[in-house]
Amino acid sequence: MASAADLRRAALAVLLAISMTMAATAPADAARKARICASRTAVLDSPGGFTVGYLFRGDRVRIARRSANRRWVRVTTPTDLRGWIPVRAFCR
Amino acid sequence: MSPSPSDTQLVAAYRRGDRHAFDTIHARYHVRLERFARQMLKANPAVAEDVVQEAMLRASRALLRDDRQIDLKPWLYRLTRNCALDELSRTRTDSFALDDDEHGLELTGPVALEPEEATARRTSLRETLGDLAALPEVQRHALVRREVDGLSHEQIAAELGTTPQASRSLVHRARTSLVQERDARTADCEGVRADLLRAHDERRRASAASLRHVAHCGACRAFRRDLKRTRQAAAIMLPGPLLFLGAGTVKIGGTIVAGKKAAALAGIAAVGVVGLGTQVYGPGDPSPVAVTSKAVPTGRLAQGQLIPAGTAVVRQEVELRAGAVTRRALTLTCPAGTRVADLLRPEGARLSVSYAPGTVVGRRRAARIVFAPATLPAPARVTVTMLCKRPRGGSIVAPDQRPSSAPTHVVVDGDALLYAAPGGAAIGSLRVGQPVTVRAASGAWRAVTTDTRERGWVRAAALRSTP
Numbered sequence: 001m002a003s004a005a006d007l008r009r010a011a012l013a014v015l016l017a018i019s020m021t022m023a024a025t026a027p028a029d030a031a032r033k034a035r036i037c038a039s040r041t042a043v044l045d046s047p048g049g050f051t052v053g054y055l056f057r058g059d060r061v062r063i064a065r066r067s068a069n070r071r072w073v074r075v076t077t078p079t080d081l082r083g084w085i086p087v088r089a090f091c092r
Numbered sequence: 093m094s095p096s097p098s099d100t101q102l103v104a105a106y107r108r109g110d111r112h113a114f115d116t117i118h119a120r121y122h123v124r125l126e127r128f129a130r131q132m133l134k135a136n137p138a139v140a141e142d143v144v145q146e147a148m149l150r151a152s153r154a155l156l157r158d159d160r161q162i163d164l165k166p167w168l169y170r171l172t173r174n175c176a177l178d179e180l181s182r183t184r185t186d187s188f189a190l191d192d193d194e195h196g197l198e199l200t201g202p203v204a205l206e207p208e209e210a211t212a213r214r215t216s217l218r219e220t221l222g223d224l225a226a227l228p229e230v231q232r233h234a235l236v237r238r239e240v241d242g243l244s245h246e247q248i249a250a251e252l253g254t255t256p257q258a259s260r261s262l263v264h265r266a267r268t269s270l271v272q273e274r275d276a277r278t279a280d281c282e283g284v285r286a287d288l289l290r291a292h293d294e295r296r297r298a299s300a301a302s303l304r305h306v307a308h309c310g311a312c313r314a315f316r317r318d319l320k321r322t323r324q325a326a327a328i329m330l331p332g333p334l335l336f337l338g339a340g341t342v343k344i345g346g347t348i349v350a351g352k353k354a355a356a357l358a359g360i361a362a363v364g365v366v367g368l369g370t371q372v373y374g375p376g377d378p379s380p381v382a383v384t385s386k387a388v389p390t391g392r393l394a395q396g397q398l399i400p401a402g403t404a405v406v407r408q409e410v411e412l413r414a415g416a417v418t419r420r421a422l423t424l425t426c427p428a429g430t431r432v433a434d435l436l437r438p439e440g441a442r443l444s445v446s447y448a449p450g451t452v453v454g455r456r457r458a459a460r461i462v463f464a465p466a467t468l469p470a471p472a473r474v475t476v477t478m479l480c481k482r483p484r485g486g487s488i489v490a491p492d493q494r495p496s497s498a499p500t501h502v503v504v505d506g507d508a509l510l511y512a513a514p515g516g517a518a519i520g521s522l523r524v525g526q527p528v529t530v531r532a533a534s535g536a537w538r539a540v541t542t543d544t545r546e547r548g549w550v551r552a553a554a555l556r557s558t559p
Contacts, residue, residue: 040437043446046510046520049544050386050453051434053446059464068517078464081446084521 032063034075037091043083047072052083061085099164106155114152117164122148125172132176143179147172157253170241177236178229180221223273226397229390231266238263276304284312292319300376307378307396320371372427373405380405380477386493386544387433387481402482404430409475412441412468420463421448426480432459433479433488441472452506454481454488455525486527486558487543495541499527505554510542514549522550527558 036059043053047067055061061075064082072084097105097116105113122144129140129147150171155162224232230252237243237251238259245256245263252259284305291298298306298316306312373380376398383393389400399405404427412420426432431454438445447453448460461476481488486502503522510520514537522528522542528550532539537549 040442042437045453045523046542046544046546048386048546049520049523051384051436052451052453053435053444054438055444056442059444065518068512068519072520074518074521077446078444079446079462080449081462082449082521083446 033060034063034073034090035060036085036089038089041085041089043075043077043081043085045083047084049084053077053079053081055085055089103155103162103164106152107159114155117151117168118148121165121168125168128169129172129176132173133179136179139179140176143175144172146178147175150175154251158250160250174233174236174241177240178232219274219277220270222394222396223270226273226394227266227269228400231262231269234259234262235266272301273304273308276301277308279305281305281309281312284309285315288312288316288319297377303378370406370408370424373399373407374427375399375401375403377405380407381436381439383434383436383479385434385479386489387479389490389492391490391493402430402484404480405436405477406480407475407477409440409473412443412463412472412474414468414471416465416467421460422476423458423460424476424478425458426478428457430457430480430482431488432456433481435459435461436477436479438474438476440474441468443472443474445474445476452524454483454523486525489543493545494543495529495545497529497531497541499543499558500530501528501538501540501555501557502526503528503550503554504556505551508550508554510540510546510548510550511537512548516549519548520546522554528555530555 036055036057039057041055042051043055044050045052055077059078061077064074064076066073066087067084071087073087073090074082074084076082097113099117099120102113102117106117125144125147126140129143130137133140133143147168151168154171224235227235234248234252237248238245243251245259248259248263249256252262254262279301284302287302288298288306291302297303306316371380378396379393379399380395382395383405384391385393388403393399406424406426408422408424410422432447432451433453435445435447443466444464446462448462451459451461457480459478461478463474484491485499487494487499503524503526505522506524508522509518510522511517512519514534527543528540530538530540531547533552534549536552538552538555539548540550540555541547
């Protein structure tokens with residue numbers, strides 16, 4: 001019969017495996033923060049969609065993902081809104 | 093090797109339903125047309141490609157409209173020229189200063205004018221172009237084709253797919269509008285202010301002529317603004333219960349207060365935000381700001397241009413109190429029957445602002461607007477502006493900005509993404525309630541075109557078919 005220590009070790013191993021799997025599959029940009037360098041940029045609900053917010057130079061956003069054509073980035077704004085802004089709005 | 097088909101053969105093939113024929117026409121002419129458009133749009137050659145795309149779009153529709161004989165090459169050049177003229181008239185007043193001689197704008201003609209006269213003519217030209225840009229697109233097109241190209245009403249009607257009588261009416265309305273705009277500009281400020289005062293006193297809208305003048309005259313605009321502020325300031329002196337009288341609601345700092353008296357109560361109930369009055373501009377009012385949105389025809393509405401049917405602009409000036417407040421918010425409500433569309437550019441302090449999560453474009457009448465956390469050393473004023481639009485067929489996108497295909501499904505997942513390919517990289521997002529057209533299916537994925545003309549793949553589970 002497995003001891004309590006064995007069970008703890010097994011549980012830790014499972015947790016470690018899960019966390020490693022998640023780290024391997026997470027997008028490279030996930031949770032990265034970036035600063036806006038454009039004087040002002042509109043946040044759109046989708047590239048080519050409606051404007052749902054505005055950011056100004058110096059604002060920091062969390063990057064969620066980049067679009068397939070690398071021209072747009074999905075971000076979470078300081079107001080907790082998720083939307084898309086053009087890559088050119090960021091500091092190079 | 094087979095010889096390439098002639099223009100006539102390509103037009104005939106396209107009219108028979110061969111879509112590739114138009115691809116060949118596009119490939120044959122687009123480079124030449126772009127070069128031609130760039131020459132016309134010297135001030136802004138970057139839009140030449142867009143202009144040619146617009147011309148090609150018009151051509152593809154017009155060719156299918158009837159079977160009349162067309163000399164393709166000169167016809168495409170004419171279409172491109174007209175689109176370039178539209179673009180010029182829309183943007184010229186913004187894109188460069190007409191007083192600037194560097195742009196080579198010669199207004200003096202064969203006889204040199206006195207500097208004062210030349211300046212007056214430049215001003216007049218700038219104003220006329222501004223008025224022309226403010227005309228509805230169809231009216232502007234009809235007027236330009238009649239005045240610049242000398243086309244008959246029968247020819248214009250054929251281009252626009254309407255009747256000669258309707259073409260006459262369009263040109264007449266366009267000319268009348270231009271004259272009214274000119275009259276409004278030159279109207280006596282004293283007379284306009286007297287009308288504004290009377291309207292303010294009687295709590296009604298001022299006359300259309302006065303509002304047109306206000307759109308052009310900064311001093312009268314300031315006068316009208318001051319009138320509104322006076323009433324709001326007076327409301328503060330009223331006893332408490334009267335503050336709740338009035339139509340429409342504005343929610344500030346978590347407290348619902350009534351219409352035009354909102355400012356007074358906001359001063360009491362605000363959490364870092366003081367409302368200074370809400371203004372609602374409806375169809376037929378001059379737009380207080382320039383609008384770029386899929387919800388308006390042509391995607392643009394110039395400042396001062398009349399707001400189209402089913403559309404409204406709601407503005408609120410707020411004062412952000414000094415100090416560190418983590419959550420400053422207010423709620424703006426669209427007029428009955430309309431839904432939240434774009435958040436328009438804020439004016440005043442440079443503070444990031446957005447709809448709060450949960451405010452879904454196209455779904456709700458009220459929008460909660462949130463300012464980013466910031467420490468303000470002194471009170472700051474910001475004017476927040478929102479566009480509202482009446483939905484048609486479940487969509488708030490203007491008909492000319494939508495795809496031609498009818499929507500077949502609606503998005504039911506608020507976090508749905510649009511992908512370049514099934515399981516591939518994301519290219520955009522979808523919002524709850526957004527109408528889409530399903531074009532193809534592959535397993536658990538659907539190829540869609542959204543009501544804003546975005547194309548991609550989405551998980552089938554995120555969609556529900558429309559009844």
